[in-house]
Amino acid sequence: MWLRLEPRAQASRRLRTAAPLIALALTLASGTVLFGALGQNPILALHTFFIRPIDSLYGLSELAIKAAPLALCAVGLAIGFRGNVWNIGAEGQLTMGAICGGGLALAFYGAEGPWLLPLMVLAGGLGGMAWGAIPALLKTRFNANEILTSLMLSYVAIQLLGYLVHGPWRDPEGYNFPETRLFGEQALLPVLLEDTRLHAGVVLALIAVGLGWLLLSRSFAGFQIKVVGQAPAAAAYAGFSRGRVVWLSFLIGGGLAGIAGLGEVAGPMGQLNPTVSPGYGFAAIICAFLGRLHPFGVLLASLLLALLFLGGESLQMHLNLPLAITGVFQGLLLFFVLACDVFVRYRVRFGRAAVGLAP
């Protein structure tokens, strides 16, 4: 054994808070190297990646639009993660929300009224919840690993969406493109700021962050979630049910992801197409950890991850780099966050256990 990890006597709280910032710095450093290796001027590339997308009001509004679904999903995930419930399937729950909410818009196409939009939000949330209920049921009934079930259900949901927009829901006047018709005016989220696409979904996200904080920090349900997560035996002793926490986590997480999906189709897209989400549900996992599973931290992390999405597009547009850059940066960031967390709790030692006699 040449390299060993040794637990630190006391994991420092300050280090724990600083870890995401250190991870971000390391990600930037690796990014610089990466751009250099791609033959780009690193400064220009970083500028194009991180600054240029948000140097205008329009850019900032786009950032908010992208951050909203991330924050919605990530707050829900963070609540579950606190209780040791590992919902990895926000992407699928988001997709189901989009299908259910969007389906409603299509069903009432031409017969809509002001009542439609609230119903769509409700349908989106319920759709996500229903999709989250499946892993919850499998977990509580058969003790099936929720990581696997929720992840696999994501792909099922994405396939279902593909089937619908390629088949029964395809726009009859759409030249065979795999997309539905554009929703009616009353089925779209109102735009908040003129000349931008900033829509009411952003407000929903902020409300979710606030409610998530209230739940986790102030409510008895949140307390139970944390006890189940930190000390299952103490939870059993106090009479807090693990099954209830699993259900609660999946219903909240699924519901919020579903609303996020609805926000996409009733917001910037205005229709259903095969790629409702560029991977918000998966990126939200990173947001949750980067934000230290705290709703306010999650909000900041969502803004950062949103910037990565925008930056990728900006690089593609201005420097002709592939869109996959976004994924690379997401991966780097998650990797460094997890690595920093390891070093917060452990220190590295070289060689075998040496005898610690002082000189």
Next chain:
Amino acid sequence: MTDPMPPAPDSTVAAPPRLELRGITKRYPGVLANEGIDLRVAPGEIHALLGENGAGKSTLVKIIYGVVKADAGEMLWQGAPLGSHTPAQARHLGIGMVFQHFNLFDTLTVAENIALCIEGGGDLKALAGRIAEVSGRYGLPIDPLRHVHGLSVGERQRVEIVRCLLQDPKLLIMDEPTSVLTPLEVEKLFETLRRLAGEGCSILYISHKLDEIRALCQSATVLRGGRVSADCDPREETPKSLAEMMIGRELPVCRHREPPEDGAERLALDGLSLAAEDPFGTDLRDIRLTVRAGEIVGIAGVAGNGQNALLAALSGERRAPPGQVRLGGRPAGHLGPRARRARGLAFVPEERLGRGAVPGMTLADNALLTGYQKGMVRHGLVRFERTRAYAQEVVDAFKVVCGGIGAEARSLSGGNLQKFILGREILLEPALLILAYPTWGVDVGAAAQIRQAVIDLRDRGAGILVVSEELEELFEISDRIAVIGKGRLSPAKRTRDTGVEEVGRWMAGMFAPALDEGPKHVA
């Protein structure tokens, strides 16, 4: 008696002490846990470390073992100064330690657990053989292939002890190793320790059981409030004088009144039978018992005789057919812990860190853990001012030494955490209080205080059931005593109608299962 140096055995006058501490100081936020502590342990010496709960004993031995870093002071190992070291290095030097709170992974077997912290422990088969051999030789039977989650607390402790013995230690630190061992096991352990000491291994021994210390140790260092308050030879002291050195005043005596003849039924077990969850556990068979308002019933028995299943069936963590457990006269076997608490049950589990309290949460949050039915929650929101006030009340009433109610439960010393959990349950003013090993790891002064609090609660009309291995304690506080053995329960007898001999006989398995109940039926 207050000699600064422990009397060194003659043979070691010239040799350096195995371990010497000079001026060790350690500060935690809000408390000075150790302050200028000097200590020497000679080779082959069995040295006791005494002190009240929170006096700093565990902190000091954690510093020796390298788990905690001292703020100031020097440590010499066989005369050579020791820089900052890690537990791995300490083990390498030959320092072994049995922690007060165990460090075992529930989901692994005994052998796997031990392999994790032994160098070259890779070959599990060979290791299992060595474990069986060492545990047999030292009279601490454990099966290397069993999973830890199914072991009783006493058995877990054996695992920890055997784990140390496997490493041929030169200094063995034991932080309250006998808290949950049976008298027979304690006797065996002492033989082991004496033999080890005879082979030259030094032993640093922490315990609150003063008789044990007098029987085992050649010298003692007494800590009070983080400082050395005395050094002495425990063999020349009485338990009373030792206790007074520890707490700095005289020991309080328990007051005890006669229980009322016919209180209302608070708990009844009516033929409770329950299969053990673990294949090696003990099944409960046809248990019959009644606890009435205003009385304390004690259940004696050697650990591993079904206490775990019984306690789980009482707390509601395991369900039984409704009629087999009655609370307040109504069937309750099917109810979970929450519903039983709503009926006036309070419960102190044997495992305090991780079950009785959430280690990473503050005392205020841990007050909420079981106090949530006492108006601490309104409209689904926690009323933090109430949880804080309640935690403060417990801390004040039970003199819990801690860095305030914002301190994490894991930062409390073992005995103080026990006082907190016990106080939390008692102040809920339950109709029925169930206690598992109530004074485990609590210092003599605090133990007396806890017993008095339990007796006072009884006098206010609660029914109380105490499960313990300490006969002395059971005889001191119980109005009636029953014995659990091999999953069966003896009839409960009035304490004054029985004696230690009879109960001891019952503990060895010679009794007829309980047929009738209630004080008035028993001869």
